[in-house]
Structure formats: structure tokens, C-alpha cells
Amino acid sequence: MHFRRFVAFSAALVTVLAGWPAPASAADPLRGMTLEEKVGQLFVTYVYGAGASSTEAADVAANQAALGVDTGAAAVARYHLGGVIYFSWSRNLGTPAQIAELSNGLQRAASVPLLISTDQEGGVVNRIGAPLAVSPGNMAVGATFDPLQASRVARVSGTELRALGINMVDAPVVDVNTNPRNTADGPRAFGDRTAQVALFGAAAAGGYRLAGIGAQAKHFPGLGDTTVNTDNGVAVTNESRAEILATHVPPFQAAIAAGVPSIMTAHIVAPSLDPSGRPASLSKPIVTGLLRDRLHFDGVVVTDALDAAALADLTTEQIVLQALDAGVDQLLMPRDLPAAYQAVLDAVRAGTLSEARIDRSVRRILRMKQDLGLWQHRYVPAPVVGTPAALATMAGAAAGSITALRTGAPLPLRSGSVLVTGWGVSTTQTLTTALTARGLAATRLYTGSPSDAVIAQAVAASATVDATVVTTSNAWSDATQQRLVAALLATGRPVVVASVGGPYDIAYFPSAPVYLATYGYQPPSLTALADVLTGAAPARGRLPVTIRTPDGATVLFPFGAGVHSG
Structure with a gap:
């Protein structure tokens, strides 16, 4: 009996020393978390500043305007954020050393390790350039007709991001670009054939996994048939349910089979999948009916950016509550984070949204963080990027394209x-x-x-x-x-x-x-x-x-x- 108690105590001590308070029960990692802490895990947003506690006047003013706090670290602590996403316009992305220190600073402010992400797709959507080894992009990789290139490129890119403390990449795009006039995808896609995209998307997901970074297949159920980028307006696909299931969904199935831990939903309207006309990110028939029930995906589902023009006719409260009702786990970049966070708390307290529903999402999020080893390895040392081998991998993919x-x-x-x-x-x-x-x-x-x-x-x-x-x-x-x-x-x-x-x-x-x-x-x-x-x-x-x-x-x-x- 004394030996078993000693083993239990030792295990708890090791967990605490790793930077995360030990859950009271291995069967229920949420025990001990407050409602505020659980709701915070649902949100991923941006913060301003090159450092977690930046005192630059522009950063303080921007954080106050968007988040009601002075610094990124304060935002993480106040809202118990599940994740932070980096951009150049929010002044997060400078040198590798600066990015790594920003990541470490934000992690120090978090009681639960953060998912830190950015859109490092390569090609036309690439947030961090030299000295990192930059991917030529999905369509270029697709033009090599060598899926091993997709795996190699993703592994190099993921490894370099992980060195910066970025543990989640908002990639790969697995849309099938069937419409040449598509302004959302185009060269962001691996191609216009379902089998090709499925093969290369799965290879990329596997490469990110080998790098030890979380990947996010996007944009479910597929943006390839649209002409409108949902960042700028409402995108509608008039394809039949059979066409969508045969053409656009299989690459997501392949990514799931390859172990992708997260899928990003699109704001596209697909009447054949949901006659209500709700965007996919807010649609229960699409998120729960198709992605969860039909494809059996039990990983983390995240929305595309909720400040997109495609959702302009809805209030912040409507958007976040409809997304959660649809079956989404994480809410990316609501246009008013304080209002969104409060709306979820109020809905739970009023009984219109059950705490059990919140718990299902939080368990998925914590499981993904555990699988990424964030409790043991949330901090990073001084980064080494742009090695000759990494640069050669990207050059080889480009040369074949x-x-x-x-x-x-x-x-x-x-x-x-x-x-x-x-x-x-x-x-x-x-x-x-x-x-x-x-x-x-x-x-x-x-x-x-x-x-x-x-x-x-x-x-x-x-x-x-x-x-x-x-x-x-x-x-x-x-x-x-x-x-x-x-x-x-x-x-x-x-x-x-x-x-x-x-x-x-x-x-x-x-x-x-x-x-x-x-x-x-x-x-x-x-x-x-x-x-x-x-x-x-x-x-x-x-x-x-x-x-x-x-x-x-x-x-x-x-x-x-x-x-x-x-």
C-alpha cells in the first residue's frame, strides 16, 4: 500500500514539475478546471507585440482595443486561451530568436500549455520567410508528381516551426481546386484531381506528424468549387451532395487516416449538405452529421477565422454559439473576443448550453495538446533554422515543379x-x-x-x-x-x-x-x-x-x- 502511494505521489510530482498541475483523475483531465478555464480553451486568437509583455505603445493600444488588456501575456491569463495565432500585422513575426522568446513568454503566462499556430502553407500563403527554409507551395509540390516531396517539405517546415515554439501549423490545404477562377485556393491546392490531392495531403499530414507538430487539414468540406474567398464575402457551392462527397471530401478522409489531429471548417455555404444555408462552420449537418458521424473524426474541429466577411450578417454571440451547436471545438479569431468569451459563459450559466457540451470539446483539445507533448516540451531553446539540409529539401521540391x-x-x-x-x-x-x-x-x-x-x-x-x-x-x-x-x-x-x-x-x-x-x-x-x-x-x-x-x-x-x- 505504501509503495503504491509513493508511485502515485512520484507521478504527480513529475507532472507538476513538467509545468502542468496534475489532473485529479486520469479518467477525467477536466476535474479541477473552472468553467472560465474550460471556456477559454475553446478560443484561439491573435495578440499584439513582438514580446509577450511588450510595452510598446502601439502594442498596448492594439491589445486594449481588441482584447481589453495591455499585453499578450495578460490576454492568455485573463481568457485562459486555448491558443494564439501569429501574424506579421500583429507584430509577432520577426527574427527566429524573437519568435521563440515570444512563444516561451506566452507559454509562461498559460496555466494550460498553449497551441501556438500560424499559416505557414508555403507558396502564396507564407507568414515567415528567410532564414527559414520556405516551401514552394502546394501546387508546386503537386507538380512534382512525387508525394514523398510533400512529406519531406512538410517535415522540414514543421520542424522549423516547432523550433520557434509554434506547435500547430494551419496546413495543409486539401481542397480540390476544380474551379480555375477560385480566388480562395488556386496554387494553395495540390491540384484539381481528388486522388492527387488526397495522396499529397495525406503525405503532408504525415510529414508534419513526423516533425512533432500539429497539422490542420482545411477547409472542410472543401473550397475548391467556389470563386469567392470567404475572407472577403459569401462563398456558395451549388454542387450536389454526391459531387461533394465524391470530389471534395475524400482528401479529408485521407488526412484523417494519416492521423491529422485537427480539421478547419470553411465558411462556405453548401445547400446540398445543409438546406438551411448556414455556412459550414456553423452547420450541424456538416460538422456533426458529416465530419463527426460519417467520417468518424474525433479530433479537434476549428473554425476558419470568425471575423471573415462571410459572417458579417451575424453577431459575435450568434456566431460562437451556432458554431458550438454545430459541433466545433475551437473558435478562431472572433471579431470581439471579450464578447465571445462572455457569450459562452452566459449560455452555460443560463442553461442554454450545457457544461457537458463544453467538456467534450475541451477533452479533445487537451488530448491533442498531450499528444503533442506540450506538458513536457512547451518551451523551446534558441532556435536553429535554415540549415543546408532544410534549404536543399525546399530547393529540390521547387526544382521538380x-x-x-x-x-x-x-x-x-x-x-x-x-x-x-x-x-x-x-x-x-x-x-x-x-x-x-x-x-x-x-x-x-x-x-x-x-x-x-x-x-x-x-x-x-x-x-x-x-x-x-x-x-x-x-x-x-x-x-x-x-x-x-x-x-x-x-x-x-x-x-x-x-x-x-x-x-x-x-x-x-x-x-x-x-x-x-x-x-x-x-x-x-x-x-x-x-x-x-x-x-x-x-x-x-x-x-x-x-x-x-x-x-x-x-x-x-x-x-x-x-x-x-x-
Whole structure:
């Protein structure tokens, strides 16, 4: 008897020393938690400041306006937050050392270890750049047609985030990009085929798991068919229930099978799944009926950002209570955190929301935190990121992604003068620098979405060089970019069109003799593009999507297309 008591005491002591008060019962980890502490676990929000206790006037003012406290640490303590999400605009993301210390400071303020997250998808959605090794993005990885690349890239990215104290990544996107005019996904998706996305999404989820970081498959039940980004407005899919289940849901099933601990719901309206017209994040038929009951997912379900324009017609109280009624566990970025937190407390105290319902979600959240080892390893030492091996992994994925859809003269650009023009301030500069480093006399003229005067300037500059490389991004929705490319092609001078977003722009440039798709503008992709342009490396990528004429009637380039060089 005395020995058993000693063992129990020792186990409790070890838990306390790990930084977390030992639960009174292994069968009920919630015992001893107050209602306020449990409700706090449901919320993930942003805080302002480079440090947990920043006294910068701008940080204090912003925290007071949004959260009613001075510092991030105070917000964690007051609301017993389940998680914090980092952004540059909230002044969280600077150097690796600063980010790691911010994470440690916030964790010190938490009685329950925090989930600390950010949207580090790679490609067009990437929160932290160099010196980290940055992923070229999902569609670029999909263009390699090698799912092992998805696993390797995710493992490197997850490992580096974990070194910064970021223990949750808001990735991978497993939407199937069936609509070329999709402004929510595009190159954020692995492709437009269900099987491809399922395979690569599961591989990425496995890579994050190997890195010891929590992953979040998103955006359930799939944003691939919409044209509207729910951050900006209401997105509706008119696909049938059978179409959604056959096309968009299987990648989430694959991610679940791969052990993904969390799934993010979308704000998309899918009448065939819920005739009420509620957004998926607030829909019981979608969250509980489909995700929980049909797919048997018992991990953490988190909403997409609740300050999205798609939910603008609802009050904060309506949003959070409807989400919890739908079966959601965590509420991401409510537009008024104090009001949202109080609304849940009031609903429980009034009896309109049971504490047992709150407990179900909190148990899932605590289980995920335990599985991530946060009670034992919530703090991080000085981070080491951007190692040669990590950088090589990202470079290898990018090198395998560059896709040539039309090729010929003036490639390869081995000598002479080159004008780099078109979309992207840093994109055009990075590419110009890369071409210069490869021995070309490269000059730059950034145009963005150009006026007629800027187009005329680019045309005049192209007459003074041996070849022009023009970059585009979503030119299918930007008539000014289309006019720029048309004007350059009309000169009869050598022109290479390189898309640095989705590859669909080529449908608007039928006369372009040379067209390369990079799927993103992160440095690894632009370095790989420069290698292909100069003949230092072959174009090995293949299209992970189908490209049709603008009216959708005719296939221009089928899934898997690509002119392989070298």
C-alpha cells in the first residue's frame, strides 16, 4: 500500500514539475478546471507585440482595443486561451530568436500549455520567410508528381516551426481546386484531381506528424468549387451532395487516416449538405452529421477565422454559439473576443448550453495538446533554422515543379541582355538577381497591374534587350496584365511568359511561344525558374490541373501535361 502511494505521489510530482498541475483523475483531465478555464480553451486568437509583455505603445493600444488588456501575456491569463495565432500585422513575426522568446513568454503566462499556430502553407500563403527554409507551395509540390516531396517539405517546415515554439501549423490545404477562377485556393491546392490531392495531403499530414507538430487539414468540406474567398464575402457551392462527397471530401478522409489531429471548417455555404444555408462552420449537418458521424473524426474541429466577411450578417454571440451547436471545438479569431468569451459563459450559466457540451470539446483539445507533448516540451531553446539540409529539401521540391507548357527560342538564355518585367515587386527583383548571378545582363522594370503608360515603358525597354521575361499572377482576372503581355508579344521580340501564381494564365496568351509555370514566387521557385531559363536545369514539372479555354469549352493542356527538357 505504501509503495503504491509513493508511485502515485512520484507521478504527480513529475507532472507538476513538467509545468502542468496534475489532473485529479486520469479518467477525467477536466476535474479541477473552472468553467472560465474550460471556456477559454475553446478560443484561439491573435495578440499584439513582438514580446509577450511588450510595452510598446502601439502594442498596448492594439491589445486594449481588441482584447481589453495591455499585453499578450495578460490576454492568455485573463481568457485562459486555448491558443494564439501569429501574424506579421500583429507584430509577432520577426527574427527566429524573437519568435521563440515570444512563444516561451506566452507559454509562461498559460496555466494550460498553449497551441501556438500560424499559416505557414508555403507558396502564396507564407507568414515567415528567410532564414527559414520556405516551401514552394502546394501546387508546386503537386507538380512534382512525387508525394514523398510533400512529406519531406512538410517535415522540414514543421520542424522549423516547432523550433520557434509554434506547435500547430494551419496546413495543409486539401481542397480540390476544380474551379480555375477560385480566388480562395488556386496554387494553395495540390491540384484539381481528388486522388492527387488526397495522396499529397495525406503525405503532408504525415510529414508534419513526423516533425512533432500539429497539422490542420482545411477547409472542410472543401473550397475548391467556389470563386469567392470567404475572407472577403459569401462563398456558395451549388454542387450536389454526391459531387461533394465524391470530389471534395475524400482528401479529408485521407488526412484523417494519416492521423491529422485537427480539421478547419470553411465558411462556405453548401445547400446540398445543409438546406438551411448556414455556412459550414456553423452547420450541424456538416460538422456533426458529416465530419463527426460519417467520417468518424474525433479530433479537434476549428473554425476558419470568425471575423471573415462571410459572417458579417451575424453577431459575435450568434456566431460562437451556432458554431458550438454545430459541433466545433475551437473558435478562431472572433471579431470581439471579450464578447465571445462572455457569450459562452452566459449560455452555460443560463442553461442554454450545457457544461457537458463544453467538456467534450475541451477533452479533445487537451488530448491533442498531450499528444503533442506540450506538458513536457512547451518551451523551446534558441532556435536553429535554415540549415543546408532544410534549404536543399525546399530547393529540390521547387526544382521538380517548374512546368514548361510551351518552349523554344529564346530559351535557353545563356548570354546577352534580359529585361525582367511584370507582376511582383520582390518577384521581379529576386528573378533579376538570380539571372544576373547566372551571367546575364539582367535589368528590371516592375509593372504590377500596369497603366497604359507603364505598358508603353515596358515595350520600349524590351526593344533594348535580347529577350524579355514577363511574370504574371492571376492575369486571368487582371485585364491590365493581359494587355502588358499582349503588347510585349506584339513587338515580335523574344518573350518568355512565366506565371508565378496559378498556371491558368496561359489560356489568355494563346500566341505566347514560351510559357513556364512556377506556381509561386517564393525564392526557391524563382531560383528554380532561373535555372530553367538559363538551361542550367531541365523543366521537370507536370500540370497538376487541367487548363481550358476561358469559356471552359476546350481543353488546352490536360492534367499531367508538360514539355520536359533536358
